[in-house]
Amino acid sequence: MAALSSVPMSRVAGGPMENENGGKADRPCRLTVLGATGSIGTSTLDLVGRNAGLFDVIAVTAQTNARELASLARLHRARAAVIGDETLFAELKEALAGSGIAAMAGPAALVEAALMPADCVMASIVGAAGLKPTFAAASQGRRIALANKECLVSAGDVFTDEVARSGAELLPVDSEHSAAFQALAGADPASIEKIILTASGGPFRTWSREQLQGATPEQALKHPNWSMGAKVTIDSATLMNKGLELIEAFHLFPVGVDALDCVVHPQSIVHCLVSYKDGSVLAQMAPPDMRTPIAVALAWPRRMAAPTEKLDLTRLGSLTFEAPDEVRFPALRVAKAALRRGETAPAVLNAANEVAVAAFLGRRLKFLDIASLVEDTLELAEKQGAIRKAAGLDDILAIDTQARRLAADRLARY
Ligand code: NAD
Ligand code: MG
Secondary structure (H helix, E strand, O other): OOOOOHHHHHHHOOOOOOOOOOOOOOEEEEEEEOOOOOOOHHHHHHHHOOOOOOEEEEEEEEEEOOHHHHHHHHHHOOOEEEEHHHHHHHHHHHHHOOOOOOOOOOHHHHHHHHOOOOOOOEEEEOOOOHHHHHHHHHOOOEEEEOOOOOHHHHHHHHHHHHHHOOOHHHHEEOOOHHHHHHHHOOOHHHHHEEEEEEEEOOOOOOOHHHHHHOOHHHHOOOEEEEEEEEHHHHHHHHHHHHHHHHHHHHHOOOOOHHHHHHHEHHHHHHEEEEEEOOOOEEEEOOOOOOHHHEEEEEEHHOOOOOOOOOOOOOHOOOOOOEEOOOOOHHHHHHHHHHHHHHHHHHHHHHHHHHHHHHHHOOOOOOOOOOHHHHHHOOOOOOOOOOOOOOOOOOHHHHHHHHHHHHHHHHHHOO
8 A cells, every 4th residue: 555545535535625716615715836937837827817716826936937927926916926046036026016016035935935824835846846845835734736746756755744744635736646536536445456547658659769769859848749848748758757657646546556557548638547346447538738637626626617628539539548668668667666666766766867857958868868867876876875764855855966966977977
């Protein structure tokens, strides 16, 4: 059993929110968006803008785009806007002049934003940078719409323990986990046979290993179905994303590693299938638009309108499925091994992968070497005793730093 069997399944379903915006019945839902300028952040605010009166935006944050952050803050009448990069404070302040919106800057201010009273926090900062602010939101017992994968991948039990301790509610935003959550609603853990996440297969699904050797960042950034931030798009091309998602699923749902699987489904219509011991298989379907899982998380247990294309199966004609190829896509094999190894192996995997993806985007690493660099880093970390049970968030952050250093050193050999 995953360590977390009691957290989201019991906390998520039938949470305390009363109306269709996740707020109390008599007032709008107070919402903070961490990573507001990103792909998930802007989709979230798009839904907020289309549902006037349902949400009251408290804080919005970003790392570098001060002007866009200020304009989002003004548009949604946020109370505060926080820029992670301190050198941009003056620019943010100037862009907010006369608006009455508080401007703040720096990593500590990101945490402060997460601590401001709110009913729901959208955790959509990319990468391990999202750990501290998301932990801060969790510590307050908030509803957390969790897009950031790294809290579960890197911090795993440490994060879910904090969620359980504080009484926070975790609602998955990653589309496959939102689908699993919906298909699992209320299920007795003993009745679940398998949770099968789907993968689009990315832009290189049909490429040979030889072709993959020469894959460029431009080619890898052209996802066939989803429009997402750069990091997750590269992870989708290597299938590392599916590996990270298996780790997320392990921490979210009350099943063991052997009950988790993935299948390639190029149309990205079915997002997850849950099979039960009586032979029933429940799948969640939706056109590939992140506004659907975001709306699920914001409104649960109700449903809110999302302006997405409606599913027309007759127009699609067929849905196809195939087994993932771990020879052409070794990142999936490496991630599965890290999941089985447990302890801090997924934190090392994630840190090394962030270094590898940045190097690939900077043309310092070949596409297939992303998985090799991550695998090498895991081996080195094991030798150095860095793969062990984590003591807490600070320990995870120290392992993350150590793994990044190991990966950066190793990168010189490629
Ligand atoms: P993105 O790159 O589009 O946006 C990231 C946001 O985080 C931006 O607002 C950026 O300013 C902020 N940010 C970046 N670095 C930061 C730092 N060091 N400190 C503080 N803030 C920082 O990313 P995204 O695609 O929106 O993804 C966000 C998270 O959601 C990721 O963890 C991703 O894996 C996950 N996710 C995304 C999608 C998707 O469709 N985009 C789907 C599933 C899961
Ligand atoms: Mg996903």
